[in-house]
Amino acid sequence: MLKRVFIIAIAVLASSVQLAAQAKVRDVVTSDYNRNSVSFVVIQRGDSNDSATSAAVAAFNPGAKFDINNIRTKSVRIRKSRDEAVLQTEVNEAVAATPFARDILGAIFNRDSNGMMDDKTVRYRGNYDAKDQDVINARAARIGEDALGDLGYALVKGSYVVLVDYYDIERHVDKKGNVSYSTSARGYAYRIGLDDGTMNDFYEQCWIYDDDDQATRSAKLTAFQNLAIDMVPVASASSYSSSETVQGAASKCLSGIVTGLENNISAWEVAVAIVGTKPLRAKIGTKEDLYNGARYRAYSYTEDNNGNLKSVPRGYLRATEISSNTGMSIGETEPSEFYQISGLANIEEGWTIKQSNDARIGVMLGPRFGAPGSVMVGLDADWLLNVSTNGTMQYVLGTLALDLGNLNYAPILIGLGYGYGLHLTRLFEFMPYGLLGLDHIGVSSGDESNDRFLRESALVLEPGIRLCANVAYPLQVFSKMGFDVVLPLGDLYRYYNNYVGHQTGLAVEFGAKWTF
Amino acid sequence: MIALTVLMTVSAVSVSAQNKDRRKSFQSWDNYEITTEKVGVDGTKFVKVWGFGKTVDAAVMNAKENAVHACIFRGIPGSATAMSTPPICPNPDTLVSNEDYFQTFFAPGGPYLAYVSMTTDGVPSGTDKRKVKGGYKVGIYVQVMYDNLKRKLEHDGIARKLSSGF
Numbered sequence: 001m002l003k004r005v006f007i008i009a010i011a012v013l014a015s016s017v018q019l020a021a022q023a024k025v026r027d028v029v030t031s032d033y034n035r036n037s038v039s040f041v042v043i044q045r046g047d048s049n050d051s052a053t054s055a056a057v058a059a060f061n062p063g064a065k066f067d068i069n070n071i072r073t074k075s076v077r078i079r080k081s082r083d084e085a086v087l088q089t090e091v092n093e094a095v096a097a098t099p100f101a102r103d104i105l106g107a108i109f110n111r112d113s114n115g116m117m118d119d120k121t122v123r124y125r126g127n128y129d130a131k132d133q134d135v136i137n138a139r140a141a142r143i144g145e146d147a148l149g150d151l152g153y154a155l156v157k158g159s160y161v162v163l164v165d166y167y168d169i170e171r172h173v174d175k176k177g178n179v180s181y182s183t184s185a186r187g188y189a190y191r192i193g194l195d196d197g198t199m200n201d202f203y204e205q206c207w208i209y210d211d212d213d214q215a216t217r218s219a220k221l222t223a224f225q226n227l228a229i230d231m232v233p234v235a236s237a238s239s240y241s242s243s244e245t246v247q248g249a250a251s252k253c254l255s256g257i258v259t260g261l262e263n264n265i266s267a268w269e270v271a272v273a274i275v276g277t278k279p280l281r282a283k284i285g286t287k288e289d290l291y292n293g294a295r296y297r298a299y300s301y302t303e304d305n306n307g308n309l310k311s312v313p314r315g316y317l318r319a320t321e322i323s324s325n326t327g328m329s330i331g332e333t334e335p336s337e338f339y340q341i342s343g344l345a346n347i348e349e350g351w352t353i354k355q356s357n358d359a360r361i362g363v364m365l366g367p368r369f370g371a372p373g374s375v376m377v378g379l380d381a382d383w384l385l386n387v388s389t390n391g392t393m394q395y396v397l398g399t400l401a402l403d404l405g406n407l408n409y410a411p412i413l414i415g416l417g418y419g420y421g422l423h424l425t426r427l428f429e430f431m432p433y434g435l436l437g438l439d440h441i442g443v444s445s446g447d448e449s450n451d452r453f454l455r456e457s458a459l460v461l462e463p464g465i466r467l468c469a470n471v472a473y474p475l476q477v478f479s480k481m482g483f484d485v486v487l488p489l490g491d492l493y494r495y496y497n498n499y500v501g502h503q504t505g506l507a508v509e510f511g512a513k514w515t516f
Numbered sequence: 517m518i519a520l521t522v523l524m525t526v527s528a529v530s531v532s533a534q535n536k537d538r539r540k541s542f543q544s545w546d547n548y549e550i551t552t553e554k555v556g557v558d559g560t561k562f563v564k565v566w567g568f569g570k571t572v573d574a575a576v577m578n579a580k581e582n583a584v585h586a587c588i589f590r591g592i593p594g595s596a597t598a599m600s601t602p603p604i605c606p607n608p609d610t611l612v613s614n615e616d617y618f619q620t621f622f623a624p625g626g627p628y629l630a631y632v633s634m635t636t637d638g639v640p641s642g643t644d645k646r647k648v649k650g651g652y653k654v655g656i657y658v659q660v661m662y663d664n665l666k667r668k669l670e671h672d673g674i675a676r677k678l679s680s681g682f
Binding site: 028030031032131132133136137139140141142143147273274275276300301302303305309331349350351352 | 553555556557560562572635636638639641642643644646648649653657659
């Protein structure tokens with residue numbers, strides 16, 4: 001019995017190792033990135049919020065990295081209360097009942113009311129998407145640069161529809177009577193299910209030529225109406241926002257959905273090769289919606305003894321100087337610059353970098369000793385504002401510290417500040433900073449006066465320095481030292497502080513940082 | 517004096533060994549990948565070819581040698597957009613019978629470089645630059661001046677002119 005269990009266990013282990021190995025081989029990150037086209041469609045519920053959500057989706061522009069397919073279908077209806085989100089299966093049914101693929105092909109090939117189509121959009125997109133290597137290849141080929149437009153035919157397969165559902169739309173009224181709305185949203189992305197075979201069928205059966213007779217035209221019109229091409233579900237992403245109007249809240253959700261979908265759809269993540277070092281440079285820019293601080297991950301490639309290709313992660317980098325590349329490529333695209341923020345090896349020319357979105361927010365947790373309280377626990381955050389090619393980074397800082405030694409008085413330090421990070425190497429960051437905050441000692445009492453909060457608080461000024469070191473990015477360790485100047489603002493603070501004992505002095509904090 | 521003699525002996529042995537290795541690898545030179553990228557402009561072949569070397573630069577040089585080698589001895593396979601190209605020297609014995617000529621032709625910095633130019637944008641990148649055991653494997657786009665190469669080999673009496681059979 002034991003022997004049998006042992007053999008089965010070995011077999012299971014071996015097969016899982018093999019499966020894992022196969023998965024690894026399949027998951028090769030490449031630099032083959034092409035522009036995608038997208039259409040946003042709103043899911044209507046048949047209630048009073050339909051018009052506001054539809055207007056928000058209709059006005060949304062997902063950014064320069066996407067081409068827009070202006071399809072005829074702008075909305076689908078799923079009858080369900082907005083108290084709950086629609087299910088993926090319900091969206092699938094709605095998509096199956098709507099001829100999205102036909103709409104997309106009609107939009108891309110500029111199909112008119114007579115069924116006539118052209119390839120102007122396709123050729124424009126092909127030229128616009130062409131990289132420097134494509135231009136150089138075209139020049140070396142007999143067919144020349146006219147062939148660049150042909151690249152657009154391959155882009156048709158990268159057509160997506162995103163159905164956006166809004167739910168839990170709530171109205172809020174604050175004490176002053178100001179009204180605001182909040183909503184949750186979920187976007188469901190579907191890719192057109194085209195392959196070379198279906199594309200060829202489409203051209204042969206549906207494309208009407210000028211010299212086609214009436215019977216042929218009718219047959220092709222019918223074939224187009226009967227075109228059955230699936231839309232394949234690829235990913236979904238959620239978002240939440242609030243605003244003074246429903247439309248405003250709905251609009252704010254959409255960029256969050258695009259970011260979420262980018263993280264889930266590999267083909268949407270920009271990938272490109274490093275073309276130079278010192279500083280690191282890559283040929284992407286405004287055309288790909290690149291922005292200062294955008295995070296990318298670098299990969300190199302190896303081949304094992306069996307010839308299997310593997311991509312090896314080599315660290316992260318952030319965009320610094322963004323080039324304007326929104327014109328057609330002529331083979332000399334100006335590259336954008338980057339700064340490497342992690343990884344043991346220096347990123348080399350020729351390695352691939354791939355978009356790896358983050359919120360640029362670091363959260364730190366650790367004990368804090370010294371001032372204003374003797375033993376506190378600190379929760380800090382920083383939001384990256386700007387990165388430069390020489391490795392300087394500007395941050396907005398936030399801090400929150402709770403005095404563990406005097407919990408009865410609930411003393412809490414909150415502050416906002418600014419930091420200027422310097423990188424002597426990518427592994428260490430040295431940052432002078434300044435914080436301005438309030439040290440509040442809140443004891444429950446019947447005092448309802450308007451200025452009570454300030455009377456219980458002291459102004460705190462904290463200049464200091466912080467040191468961060470990469471452990472396994474995005475995990476870092478940090479240590480900071482500041483000098484807290486405590487300036488009481490009110491009599492209550494002074495009174496309670498007799499018991500709490502907060503004072504001006506040196507503060508030291510250390511702990512772990514995670515960048516989200 | 518003794519040291520000088522030893523040094524000269526060692527370097528002579530080393531050069532001899534290198535020549536031996538080169539001769540050996542020359543005769544078994546057939547282990548590379550090449551594909552036709554597109555129909556090249558008149559008189560040229562536009563191919564993607566792979567090479568191997570201890571450094572990226574060495575691998576690029578090897579890839580260029582391979583491109584010219586393929587045009588002379590192997591021919592270039594066809595693709596969806598281009599017909600295959602026959603070798604300039606279809607006789608499999610040509611390399612062995614003209615080994616000295618080709619040793620000079622393919623020597624580092626040799627005449628073969630006049631017939632090949634790299635059209636890759638910058639250095640090989642992405643999946644076209646791979647770290648493998650013992651060095652790098654790179655894929656580059658090159659343009660081979662096929663007609664000029666053919667004329668050169670015909671002029672040097674290595675390849676037969678089409679008119680020579682009549």
